[in-house]
Amino acid sequence: MNALATGIGVVIIGRNEGPRLERCLASLIGVAQKIVYVDSGSTDGSVQMAHQRGVEVVELDMSKPFTAARARNEGFACLQRVSPQVRYIQFVDGDCEVVAGWLPEALAFLEARPEVAVVCGRRRERFPQRSIYNYMCDLEWDTPVGEAKACGGDALMRADAFAAVSGFRADMIAGEEPELCVRLRGQGWKVWRLAEEMTLHDAGMTRFGQWWRRTLRGGYAFAEGAFLHGATPEQHWQRESRRAWFWGLGIPVATIIASLMLGGWGLLVLLIYPLQIARLARRGDGSVRKNWLLAFFLVLGKFPEMLGQTRFLLNRFGAGKSALIEYK
Known part of the structure; x- marks a missing residue:
């Protein structure tokens, strides 16, 4: 079992992810210092399940236009309120499971490289063999290792760098992560892709x-x-x-x-x-x-x-x- 990665908070976003969210939470409880789950109108008991596991829950006001970017920003704001000492944020989608060992590896890299604001690893599709569409997702996420231009929805970021650029653009319905990375790099920060396994994703695209x-x-x-x-x-x-x-x-x-x-x-x-x-x-x-x-x-x-x-x-x-x- 991994030791607690102090200084790391996690923001999970999801809606009606069911067992996938359960796997996501299980992979992080006892590993990260604080976990915030942001729910966007689930009807499958996701909110109750998160509460039962001692996770901080944010229920989005669905009368306002929803975007993943807005959900992540609200999760970050909650994290700052309840755990202001957190220095790093792992963003992760609720249909992903964080691989054991990823958080300590990513944390060690950021602490050794003060010029890097964002670090990500290999996101894999859980069931690439189930359809050509899942398989294409898996290939899409196999990006080059080293300094990168962008990350995806799963990444570990410096809290101060994220706050300095005001987080994600809340009105973007897609592509908010690369856009954030453009602004971060414009401020002199770097984005990095490690070879380590990071998350298992369940696209369910058949x-x-x-x-x-x-x-x-x-x-x-x-x-x-x-x-x-x-x-x-x-x-x-x-x-x-x-x-x-x-x-x-x-x-x-x-x-x-x-x-x-x-x-x-x-x-x-x-x-x-x-x-x-x-x-x-x-x-x-x-x-x-x-x-x-x-x-x-x-x-x-x-x-x-x-x-x-x-x-x-x-x-x-x-x-x-x-x-x-x-x-x-």
């Missing part, structure tokens, strides 16, 4: 519709991130946004124009899609089947990403309102 909505949310995040920080020297998420427009809209529009000019021959433009799939499949390092499936979904994903970009633009410059895009 249907095409779930994947489509999650990818659409990613496109929305790319658009908002580029809008906020795309003009900076690093051009935050500009490249990802341009790719979504090129593959999701540019090629179809070019096909229509070519067809009007050349008749049926114009449809040959669409051959760029299978050619791109073949190119990506050849670069894969998995089985032949998985390489082709991944390549197919990477190309297909540009369509929901483009729709996510469109939704952001409508919300930002039109009469639309931001609404959470959920896939579970």
Whole structure:
């Protein structure tokens, strides 16, 4: 069993996570100095379960627009009230289990590297074999080790650095972690990815519709991130946004124009899609089947990403309102 990691508080966010939240709490009780669970309207007894385990609980006012960013900020505010001596915060989603040994490893790294504000490790999907969508999540989280530009929803952060930049942007419905990291790095802090195992995540993503909505949310995040920080020297998420427009809209529009000019021959433009799939499949390092499936979904994903970009633009410059895009 791990020794208590003093100086570390944990903020867990969730809604109707059931057994997943139970695993999350079990992995942290007796390990972290203080735990705060932020609930966003659960109806499955999550609040009662957290109370029974001696965890501080924040029940969000659901009459206000919900975002994960807002939930994490309120959890941090609660942590500061009840345990002002906490110097580090481990943010974690309620569908994740924190791996034994992660907190001491991450704490030791931050204490040895005062210039680093955020440290994260390897987040793994608990059941990658259950669907191609879960498998893609697992690959998505296998990011390079070393200094990084961003972290995900699970990360250990310095409380003073987090407070100095006013935490997450509470109005962001997705992509709030990379956006926070842009502001932290702008203040001279560094973000680091360790090779150590950090969390086990249970995406529960087994249907095409779930994947489509999650990818659409990613496109929305790319658009908002580029809008906020795309003009900076690093051009935050500009490249990802341009790719979504090129593959999701540019090629179809070019096909229509070519067809009007050349008749049926114009449809040959669409051959760029299978050619791109073949190119990506050849670069894969998995089985032949998985390489082709991944390549197919990477190309297909540009369509929901483009729709996510469109939704952001409508919300930002039109009469639309931001609404959470959920896939579970």
